[in-house]
Amino acid sequence: DAFTTATGIGVAVRYAGTGELATTLVAEGDATPADVFWAQDPAFIGGIAKQGLLTPLPEDILSLVPERFADGNGRWVGVTARARVFVHITYLVTEDELPASVWDLVEPEWAGRFGVAPTNGSFVAFVTGMILEEGEDRTRQWLEGIAANDPVIFDGNGAIVDAVVAGDLEGGLVNHYYLLQRINELGEVPAANHFFPDGDPGGLVMATGAGILAASDRSEEAADLIRHLLSVESQAHFLSLFEYPLIEGAGTPDGQLPLAELPTLDISLTDTADTLDAALALIAESGLS
Numbered sequence: 487d488a489f490t491t492a493t494g495i496g497v498a499v500r501y502a503g504t505g506e507l508a509t510t511l512v513a514e515g516d517a518t519p520a521d522v523f524w525a526q527d528p529a530f531i532g533g534i535a536k537q538g539l540l541t542p543l544p545e546d547i548l549s550l551v552p553e554r555f556a557d558g559n560g561r562w563v564g565v566t567a568r569a570r571v572f573v574h575i576t577y578l579v580t581e582d583e584l585p586a587s588v589w590d591l592v593e594p595e596w597a598g599r600f601g602v603a604p605t606n607g608s609f610v611a612f613v614t615g616m617i618l619e620e621g622e623d624r625t626r627q628w629l630e631g632i633a634a635n636d637p638v639i640f641d642g643n644g645a646i647v648d649a650v651v652a653g654d655l656e657g658g659l660v661n662h663y664y665l666l667q668r669i670n671e672l673g674e675v676p677a678a679n680h681f682f683p684d685g686d687p688g689g690l691v692m693a694t695g696a697g698i699l700a701a702s703d704r705s706e707e708a709a710d711l712i713r714h715l716l717s718v719e720s721q722a723h724f725l726s727l728f729e730y731p732l733i734e735g736a737g738t739p740d741g742q743l744p745l746a747e748l749p750t751l752d753i754s755l756t757d758t759a760d761t762l763d764a765a766l767a768l769i770a771e772s773g774l775s
Contacts, residue, residue: 489714495707504530504607511539511699521702522711524565524694527611528557531695532759535561540697544709550716551732555693558756564693565715567730569748570612571679572600572688573650573665574657584680588659588688592631601638601646601658604774608643608661608692613765614758615751616687622764628687629772639774651675659688666728666739684749691750692758693732 490496500507500520508530511518523540525531534540540561547563548556555564572585585591591600603609616625638655640646646658647665651672665679682689696715698708714720721731728739738744769775 488719489711492714493707493710495710497711505605505610508534512537515539516701518699518701520699521704521708522696522698523562524696524715525562525607526694527607527692527758528562528564528695528755529611529614529758529762529765530607531562531697532557532756533762535559535697536759539700541700541702541705543698543712547709547712547716554755555732557695557697558754562695562697563712563716564732564755565696565712566694566721566724567691567732567745568608568694569662569681569691569730569750570608570689571660571662571665571681572657573647573660573677573679575650575653575655576676576678578656585688586683587686588682589628591637591659592628592635594635596635598636598638599656601640601649601655602632602774603640603642603646603660604769606640606642609659610762610765610769611692611758612659612687612690613769614761615690615692615753617761617764617768618753618757619685619687619751622768625765626768626772629768629774633773637774647677650677662742663728663739666742670728681749685751686749687751689749689751690753691745691748693755694729 504525504527511534523531542560543563548560551564643660643664646660647668649655651668662679665677669675696712698705702708716733721733721736725731725737730745
């Protein structure tokens with residue numbers, strides 16, 4: 487609405503999961519009515535880019551964000567960043583019991599105590615990063631270990647956080663901002679986010695990404711929409727939702743580490759597209775989905 491008010495350009499939005507939208511775009515090909523794809527993670531939008539469905543973005547857009555949060559070939563740009571964390575009930579999981587690594591969750595002491603959302607785009611993106619960091623064999627080992635440890639299966643991150651806040655689940659793998667949003671809505675809750683250390687695959691910091699469809703006949707308007715998403719006003723809105731804005735000087739969510747100081751993997755987000763198919767296959771083969 488703010489974009490339309492400012493520019494007079496109307497926007498028709500289709501909302502769905504990132505994987506579902508990516509599949510639709512591939513099926514539609516050059517016949518797609520879409521002009522812009524805004525995805526919740528770099529892997530799926532990167533997969534669309536690899537198939538030649540996105541056109542290179544203008545340099546003035548790409549230069550608005552840190553290089554690590556944009557496609558190496560200029561086909562998508564990050565809009566916000568989010569960190570993968572382990573949310574937990576503070577009165578049931580003490581500091582010394584917290585998993586030092588995501589690998590700890592395959593140990594018997596964690597059986598049946600945590601939740602995952604294996605078909606959610608952010609979980610899939612996390613697995614693409616694990617493959618890049620540790621290889622397919624190790625990632626298969628982790629996924630099979632998690633499946634054997636009887637996790638509670640959810641469709642998305644929000645439901646995991648709600649279960650933890652309600653006291654129905656001890657912990658779960660989610661994006662950082664869900665708990666911060668619940669605290670903003672409810673006040674103090676008996677839950678906290680645990681960040682995995684630098685280099686641990688559980689601690690991937692990833693970007694939501696936006697790109698212009700190569701088939702679009704409104705590429706200039708599409709570029710203006712992406713510029714709007716990266717405007718000071720839009721980035722301030724995303725900050726109010728406790729995501730990390732990406733333009734310089736936009737700030738940091740209250741009480742959180744600055745983006746540059748968050749522990750993460752030393753991988754290229756562009757490369758997550760190369761391991762997307764393997765990640766989807768390994769998740770399915772593990773029995774989690």
